[in-house]
Amino acid sequence: MSVMVVLDPRSWPKAEGKGLTPRLDGLEGKTIGVLNNGHANAEPPLNAMMEIIRERFPTAQILMRSKPSQRNRAPEEVMQELAEKCDAVLIGVGG
Amino acid sequence: MDLGALAMPESIEDAFHWSLQNRLSDGLPIVPPIPDRIQAMLSWVDLSSGLKLGAVPPRGEQATPEKIAINAVMAGCLPEHMPLLVAAVEALLDPDFNLDVLQASTQSWSPMIIVNGPIARQLDINSERNCFGQGWRANATIGRAIRLVLQNIGGFFPGAGDTAALGWPGKYTFCWAENEERSPWEPLHVERGFRREESTITLAAVTGFHNVHVGRPQSKDEVLSLLAFGMATLSTNLLEGGEPILAIGPDTLSILEREKPSKMEVKRFLHECARVPLPAISSEVAERLETGNRLGQDGLLGIAEKAEDVLVLVAGATGGRHSAFLPTWGRGSRAVTKKVSAPSAQA
Numbered sequence: 001m002s003v004m005v006v007l008d009p010r011s012w013p014k015a016e017g018k019g020l021t022p023r024l025d026g027l028e029g030k031t032i033g034v035l036n037n038g039h040a041n042a043e044p045p046l047n048a049m050m051e052i053i054r055e056r057f058p059t060a061q062i063l064m065r066s067k068p069s070q071r072n073r074a075p076e077e078v079m080q081e082l083a084e085k086c087d088a089v090l091i092g093v094g095g
Numbered sequence: 096m097d098l099g100a101l102a103m104p105e106s107i108e109d110a111f112h113w114s115l116q117n118r119l120s121d122g123l124p125i126v127p128p129i130p131d132r133i134q135a136m137l138s139w140v141d142l143s144s145g146l147k148l149g150a151v152p153p154r155g156e157q158a159t160p161e162k163i164a165i166n167a168v169m170a171g172c173l174p175e176h177m178p179l180l181v182a183a184v185e186a187l188l189d190p191d192f193n194l195d196v197l198q199a200s201t202q203s204w205s206p207m208i209i210v211n212g213p214i215a216r217q218l219d220i221n222s223e224r225n226c227f228g229q230g231w232r233a234n235a236t237i238g239r240a241i242r243l244v245l246q247n248i249g250g251f252f253p254g255a256g257d258t259a260a261l262g263w264p265g266k267y268t269f270c271w272a273e274n275e276e277r278s279p280w281e282p283l284h285v286e287r288g289f290r291r292e293e294s295t296i297t298l299a300a301v302t303g304f305h306n307v308h309v310g311r312p313q314s315k316d317e318v319l320s321l322l323a324f325g326m327a328t329l330s331t332n333l334l335e336g337g338e339p340i341l342a343i344g345p346d347t348l349s350i351l352e353r354e355k356p357s358k359m360e361v362k363r364f365l366h367e368c369a370r371v372p373l374p375a376i377s378s379e380v381a382e383r384l385e386t387g388n389r390l391g392q393d394g395l396l397g398i399a400e401k402a403e404d405v406l407v408l409v410a411g412a413t414g415g416r417h418s419a420f421l422p423t424w425g426r427g428s429r430a431v432t433k434k435v436s437a438p439s440a441q442a
Binding site for chain 2: 004
């Protein structure tokens with residue numbers, strides 16, 4: 001099969017070996033962020049998850065925040081606060 | 096700059112198969128992006144300005160003039176389309192357009208390009224008969240190029256990046272020009288602060304096309320009532336507000352013009368009258384609709400928060416009282432207008 005040289009229409013990220021963020025050694029005594037993404041029905045599963053965390057890890061602290069709407073990004077100050085104060089963050093997708 | 100070279104089969108059938116296998120195509124054959132064709136495109140862009148457009152989500156890679164040019168060749172664009180395409184990508188990446196969230200949406204939306212100013216005639220962009228349809232190179236290829244940019248630079252491919260549940264044909268291409276010659280009002284770009292002699296593109300995230308035929312009304316109020324009736328369709332998107340668009344056809348306009356309403360009067364009428372009762376839903380569900388000020392005391396829901404949010408233009412040709420209602424993705428994405436630099440080949 002004869003071929004011709006064409007230019008690639010795609011842009012590709014340069015591969016970087018970032019690896020996973022180190023895992024927590026447990027949730028006792030940790031601060032868990034919970035970000036409600038603003039979709040309908042996000043609250044029931046997130047509330048259920050928080051209840052389970054409180055029952056199983058009574059010394060864990062929960063910091064819950066919400067996006068104002070599923071149609072926009074979370075405000076920068078919310079993301080900053082979660083990054084600074086939390087050991088891990090759960091992000092909730094309703095539907 | 097290393098743009099990356101690929102080996103594409105020369106035979107038309109094999110090339111088509113290759114482009115589909117490598118997910119470079121939108122499902123249709125592409126024009127091979129050989130280096131000479133890209134150079135011709137780039138001769139219409141001032142590369143010395145160090146143009147930086149931004150990252151295209153979800154992949155987050157940079158939309159450079161070179162990569163735009165490659166996708167434009169593939170779409171079948173002419174080199175003189177480049178300044179308009181650059182403006183369209185600027186609009187895509189404007190925060191008000193909110194491409195980040197749009198690219199994550201499962202809604203069926205597409206980037207619709209409305210062209211205003213002298214460039215429409217210079218580039219032969221159809222604003223009249225069948226301007227929303229097929230058969231016109233500029234309309235077909237310019238809209239297609241932007242879609243290929245989203246796909247190939249942004250990584251927005253069905254099932255991998257593009258999570259649209261349904262999609263719709265407007266995702267292949269959607270580009271037209273306002274019929275400024277026929278319009279009795281200031282065109283869209285002048286309304287948005289540009290001079291009539293400047294050229295612009297306005298990019299809107301559109302979720303459909305609805306032909307609104309008004310029958311045989313005799314007065315301005317009858318025409319506007321019927322148009323509002325055609326627009327009072329609360330698709331999921333408009334349940335949450337947005338900027339609905341109405342392109343009025345010439346035969347419908349002829350009846351309106353007898354009473355000479357201003358464009359603002361038309362927008363106000365549509366805003367006040369395009370209202371529907373909420374469907375039979377629970378109060379809990381109704382609360383989540385984010386109706387804002389659109390839910391009236393009468394229990395009817397309007398399609399926009401204010402009259403200014405209803406975009407009114409003129410398009411199409413005679414031969415029936417037809418207009419086009421174009422619902423948009425909703426609150427969270429605004430139609431963005433960008434100036435197009437006068438097209439000219441660089442030295």
